[in-house]
Amino acid sequence: MEPSPENLKVAVRVRPLLSIDRSQDTIVYFGENEEIRVSDGEHYISSTYNKIFRPEASQDEIFDFVSPALGQTIKGFNCTIFAYGQTGSGKTYTMFGADWEMNNPAAQIYYENGAQMRRKSQLESIDHPLDNPIKQGIIPKSIAMLFQNTQEKEITYYSSFLQIYNEKIYDLLQDPRRDKALNIRESKMYGIYVEGLAEFVVENAEDCFMLLAKGDRNRAVRQTRFNHHSSRSHTIFQLLLERDKANKRGVLKKGKLNFCDLAGSEKYDKENTMAHEHVQELTKINKSLSALGKVIFCLGTGNATHIPYRDSKLTRLLQDSLGVSTRTILIATVSPSAGYAEETISTLKFADRAKQVMVKIKKNEISATNDELVLKLQREIQHLKSILNLKRKGGLEELNKEIWELREENQKLKKITNTYTIEEVEKLKVENKKLRLELQHNGLANDVEMTYQDSDINSPIYDTQESNQHRRDETPNSQKMRKYSDFSPNVTGAISPSSVGHSRKAVCSQCGQFPPCEHIPGSQYKRSPPSSYYSTYRSTTNSLESRISKQHSLPKKLNIRYKMHGYAVEDNGVDEEIKEQETRQKELKQIRARLGQLAQIESFRKQKFKAELEKLEEEKRKEDEELRKRQAEEAKKRKLLNEQKKLVNTYKEAKKFQLEEENKKMQRFKQEAEMKRKKKTEEQKKMIEEYHAKKRDVMRELEEYV
Numbered sequence: 056m057e058p059s060p061e062n063l064k065v066a067v068r069v070r071p072l073l074s075i076d077r078s079q080d081t082i083v084y085f086g087e088n089e090e091i092r093v094s095d096g097e098h099y100i101s102s103t104y105n106k107i108f109r110p111e112a113s114q115d116e117i118f119d120f121v122s123p124a125l126g127q128t129i130k131g132f133n134c135t136i137f138a139y140g141q142t143g144s145g146k147t148y149t150m151f152g153a154d155w156e157m158n159n160p161a162a163q164i165y166y167e168n169g170a171q172m173r174r175k176s177q178l179e180s181i182d183h184p185l186d187n188p189i190k191q192g193i194i195p196k197s198i199a200m201l202f203q204n205t206q207e208k209e210i211t212y213y214s215s216f217l218q219i220y221n222e223k224i225y226d227l228l229q230d231p232r233r234d235k236a237l238n239i240r241e242s243k244m245y246g247i248y249v250e251g252l253a254e255f256v257v258e259n260a261e262d263c264f265m266l267l268a269k270g271d272r273n274r275a276v277r278q279t280r281f282n283h284h285s286s287r288s289h290t291i292f293q294l295l296l297e298r299d300k301a302n303k304r305g306v307l308k309k310g311k312l313n314f315c316d317l318a319g320s321e322k323y324d325k326e327n328t329m330a331h332e333h334v335q336e337l338t339k340i341n342k343s344l345s346a347l348g349k350v351i352f353c354l355g356t357g358n359a360t361h362i363p364y365r366d367s368k369l370t371r372l373l374q375d376s377l378g379v380s381t382r383t384i385l386i387a388t389v390s391p392s393a394g395y396a397e398e399t400i401s402t403l404k405f406a407d408r409a410k411q412v413m414v415k416i417k418k419n420e421i422s423a424t425n426d427e428l429v430l431k432l433q434r435e436i437q438h439l440k441s442i443l444n445l446k447r448k449g450g451l452e453e454l455n456k457e458i459w460e461l462r463e464e465n466q467k468l469k470k471i472t473n474t475y476t477i478e479e480v481e482k483l484k485v486e487n488k489k490l491r492l493e494l495q496h497n498g499l500a501n502d503v504e505m506t507y508q509d510s511d512i513n514s515p516i517y518d519t520q521e522s523n524q525h526r527r528d529e530t531p532n533s534q535k536m537r538k539y540s541d542f543s544p545n546v547t548g549a550i551s552p553s554s555v556g557h558s559r560k561a562v563c564s565q566c567g568q569f570p571p572c573e574h575i576p577g578s579q580y581k582r583s584p585p586s587s588y589y590s591t592y593r594s595t596t597n598s599l600e601s602r603i604s605k606q607h608s609l610p611k612k613l614n615i616r617y618k619m620h621g622y623a624v625e626d627n628g629v630d631e632e633i634k635e636q637e638t639r640q641k642e643l644k645q646i647r648a649r650l651g652q653l654a655q656i657e658s659f660r661k662q663k664f665k666a667e668l669e670k671l672e673e674e675k676r677k678e679d680e681e682l683r684k685r686q687a688e689e690a691k692k693r694k695l696l697n698e699q700k701k702l703v704n705t706y707k708e709a710k711k712f713q714l715e716e717e718n719k720k721m722q723r724f725k726q727e728a729e730m731k732r733k734k735k736t737e738e739q740k741k742m743i744e745e746y747h748a749k750k751r752d753v754m755r756e757l758e759e760y761v
């Protein structure tokens with residue numbers, strides 16, 4: 056049945072006036088039937104929404120508004136809740152909770168110039184919002200509710216947390232330094248997803264809280280003019296619920312919950328000089344919010360032929376939520392202060408347009424015998440088993456003999472995937488979960504490739520030494536603050552490259568690969584590794600060995616899976632002979648027994664890949680070295696050239712000065728000569744006149760005499 060469309064739900068939350076607000080006059084008024092008015096003589100807007108929350112509204116009231124949609128996730132519906140509003144208007148307060156800044160107090164400590172700012176010591180004396188349900192925002196309350204309501208149900212939860220900073224996506228749980236930007240992909244199986252984003256299996260609300268707090272500590276924050284602790288990135292905390300058992304129709308349900316706390320829009324501050332980074336953040340934030348506005352506008356008109364989802368990472372990621380198949384709730388947050396009339400009106404206009412958006416909501420159901428699902432489960436099981444097997448057997452050596460057999464088994468495995476029964480798929484799901492738990496309880500690595508850097512090392516507050524010192528000196532209050540930040544997937548038991556075979560075997564002289572290969576006896580195996588292997592690796596290639604060798608001793612908490620891009624079934628043909636039920640069951644048993652070994656092959660390939668990677672890294676290091684040398688030489692040459700230029704300039708100036716002096720001398724000389732010449736002419740003139748006068752006198756005397 057075609058799902059019926061429904062409007063995007065929109066609520067407006069007006070926060071109380073705060074001392075940091077630039078005006079203490081209010082311009083927001085409330086009418087009946089969820090009406091809100093903004094008027095200050097210059098501006099006017101009036102509109103109604105699904106719900107208006109006044110400044111005195113509690114966190115519980117907000118949660119009551121969203122909770123019915125959350126409950127639907129368990130039934131297989133997706134739900135996205137996002138907070139939109141100007142910087143400092145209360146988005147983080149609404150989504151995460153009151154006093155949430157104590158979870159990541161970096162900005163306050165860094166900028167010690169705000170009068171209203173709470174200092175670290177003050178923050179430490181406050182209850183952590185995750186410990187106090189009254190303070191909790193939508194996300195922690197939703198987590199608590201979901202786990203409470205699904206205690207009896209067989210559901211596996213996966214959780215991930217990402218941020219979009221400067222138009223790049225980063226894993227908040229894996230990448231505190233923002234080293235590796237992730238890409239968005241789209242597939243039939245997952246819809247739109249972020250490749251390489253870590254998804255943690257969470258068993259209870261506490262696990263989720265830890266991820267939430269840990270991830271948030273890695274979020275980019277900065278002090279803005281109107282918020283001492285402004286989030287400078289959009290974040291999406293995702294909770295995926297997957298039913299372990301199929302229903303009577305043989306269908307497996309899953310629901311996805313997205314909590315999106317957008318970075319606040321902000322105007323360029325002409326009065327204060329903003330740091331370059333701040334301007335860059337501001338530009339990117341405003342650009343992505345304007346892309347979101349455009350998308351909402353197009354969706355609101357209802358007849359746009361092209362929706363520009365690809366204009367920003369944010370809209371691309373929210374594509375599923377804005378338009379198709381997801382129940383979406385927008386919470387627009389505003390300040391009542393007269394100082395932000397324009398921003399408040401712009402937020403309300405955005406909310407107005409969002410009201411018009413129609414969404415067709417449909418359940419996420421997948422047939423339990425779906426080929427892709429079965430393959431996905433098998434791959435995950437292989438992957439988990441490989442970790443367990445490697446740990447139990449202590450290496451790959453004995454595998455070399457059996458590799459050629461496994462290749463055949465692998466083919467068979469692929470041929471029979473589309474004849475699985477529901478019960479078998481359910482068993483696979485249970486096996487998958489059991490393996491994860493076994494890994495968890497054994498304290499083994501959650502993923503051979505997966506390692507974790509303690510984000511406290513990278514925290515903007517402490518450097519490593521300070522951090523250690525801080526921990527030694529910490530008070531009960533600071534321990535409380537750290538309670539939610541101590542999660543770190545353990546790497547104890549992770550396989551270091553030198554311990555698993557490569558050190559024992561030399562590279563084949565003909566093909567340059569580690570045995571087994573076609574040239575070294577006893578090994579028939581030469582297929583290239585599945586693409587999933589590479590993609591898993593792609594997500595963690597960053598100085599793997601050094602990270603593994605760190606051997607963190609932090610307590611193991613959760614397991615992890617990565618969404619893998621592009622694994623494909625090479626052969627889906629049905630083998631007629633294995634259609635017989637009994638034979639199939641028998642083969643299935645054998646294959647399951649082989650799965651572990653198959654996984655070990657994968658690990659072997661990974662080791663090979665690792666070695667190649669190291670080689671590449673070494674080459675890169677050498678290239679970098681050469682580049683550095685070249686750059687140093689060039690710098691030296693540049694310096695020499697500059698010195699020579701300086702010398703030439705000095706010489707030129709001296710020459711110029713000399714020429715000017717000579718010119719002046721010459722002019723002086725000319726003037727003197729001219730004066731002398733004039734004087735002489737004058738004297739001669741005078742002498743001639745005297746001569747003529749005398750001559751006239753003599754002539755006159757002569758005439759008189761005559």
Ligand SMILES: Nc1ncnc2c1ncn2[C@@H]1O[C@H](COP(=O)(O)OP(=O)(O)OP(=O)(O)O)[C@@H](O)[C@H]1O
Pocket residue numbers: 069070071073110140141142143144145146147148149153154279282284285286287317318319320388
């Ligand atoms: N409803 C509320 N009641 C009391 N204080 C609030 C409320 N909403 C927000 N605040 C306070 O306002 C300040 C800014 O809130 P918050 O950090 O949630 O804003 P934001 O919209 O997330 O800002 P940015 O986009 O800059 O991150 C915080 O100190 C917060 O405690």
